[in-house]
Amino acid sequence: xxxxxxxxxxxxxxxxxxxxxxxxxxxxxxxxxxxxxxxxxxxxxxxxxxxxxxxxxxxxxxxxxxxxxxxxxxxxxxxxxxxxxxxxxxxxxxxxxxxxxxxxxxxxxxxxxxxxxxxxxxxxxxxxxxxxxxxxxxxxxx
Amino acid sequence: xxxxxxxxxxxxxxxxxxxxxxxxxxxxxxxxxxxxxxxxxxxxxxxxxxxxxxxxxxxxxxxxxxxxxxxxxxxxxxxxxxxxxxxxxxxxxxxxxxxxxxxxxxxxxxxxxxxxxxxxx
Numbered sequence: 001x002x003x004x005x006x007x008x009x010x011x012x013x014x015x016x017x018x019x020x021x022x023x024x025x026x027x028x029x030x031x032x033x034x035x036x037x038x039x040x041x042x043x044x045x046x047x048x049x050x051x052x053x054x055x056x057x058x059x060x061x062x063x064x065x066x067x068x069x070x071x072x073x074x075x076x077x078x079x080x081x082x083x084x085x086x087x088x089x090x091x092x093x094x095x096x097x098x099x100x101x102x103x104x105x106x107x108x109x110x111x112x113x114x115x116x117x118x119x120x121x122x123x124x125x126x127x128x129x130x131x132x133x134x135x136x137x138x139x140x141x142x
Numbered sequence: 143x144x145x146x147x148x149x150x151x152x153x154x155x156x157x158x159x160x161x162x163x164x165x166x167x168x169x170x171x172x173x174x175x176x177x178x179x180x181x182x183x184x185x186x187x188x189x190x191x192x193x194x195x196x197x198x199x200x201x202x203x204x205x206x207x208x209x210x211x212x213x214x215x216x217x218x219x220x221x222x223x224x225x226x227x228x229x230x231x232x233x234x235x236x237x238x239x240x241x242x243x244x245x246x247x248x249x250x251x252x253x254x255x256x257x258x259x260x261x262x263x
Contacts, residue, residue, distance in 0.1 A: 030223050033216070033219045033220070033223065034220070034223075036216060037216030037217065037219065037220055040212055040213065040216055040248070041244075041248060044209075044248060044251055044252050044255060047252075047255050047259075048251065048255050050189065050192065050255050050258045050259045051254065051255060051258045051263075053189045053258075054189075054193075054258040054259070054261060054263050055258075055263065061188075061189045061190050061193075062190070064188045064189075064190070066189045068189040068192070069187070069188045069189045069190075072184070072187045073185060073186075073187070073188075076184055076185035076187075077185070085179075085184070089175065092171060092175070096167075096168050096171065096172075099164055099168070100168070103161065103164070106161075132179075135179060135180055135183075136179060138183060138185070139183075139185055140185075
């Protein structure tokens with residue numbers, strides 16, 4: 001079980017032409033991971049307007065014109081932000097589904113179906129993303 | 143099982159924590175998306191509404207744990223990705239230091255924000 005294995009050129013992006021489900025799953029997982037951690041830093045930066053709102057005039061919070069509310073509602077009124085949110089959902093859903101798939105691979109469960117489970121992750125991500133579009137685009141002309 | 147394609151050396155503390163945080167994040171991230179896009183729409187978020195949610199201690203603790211788990215999982219994931227690409231020696235130590243500092247700063251700022259949201263400042 002614990003014997004070491006030299007992964008060789010698995011991590012070599014130059015092999016992209018030699019299509020294999022496992023390699024693409026690996027590339028997508030890294031790509032979506034980078035997106036998600038990048039988003040987390042951005043997300044906390046935007047939410048940091050809560051510090052200004054909390055220390056500002058309480059009447060502004062009641063009127064919903066504090067800096068936190070206006071920043072978030074201002075961003076949400078932009079079509080491009082909504083599109084990016086749908087993209088974020090797709091990225092997060094794929095990362096979650098592929099992460100569960102990786103857990104199975106790590107545990108040695110269903111190894112023979114590891115390529116099929118990659119395709120299933122892609123299809124399920126697509127279905128969940130499409131199904132979420134009406135909710136995510138609500139109020140911006142979709 | 144002669145072949146392993148995992149990006150992480152199994153058996154270590156970081157390996158275990160990466161998986162524990164993953165399991166936690168799957169559940170809480172799904173809850174977070176559902177709560178702030180389907181129950182409450184993101185476009186209708188107000189500070190008053192956020193304060194109402196965050197001043198509930200269970201929600202506050204869940205969100206802070208969500209932040210810590212997300213920051214660790216993300217920063218550790220980035221570090222392992224870079225090590226897999228062949229990062230070694232001094233560069234590896236510098237990258238680790240930068241990522242630890244960035245992760246710690248993210249968690250500190252996030253907790254500060256959470257406290258402000260809850261109205262405890």
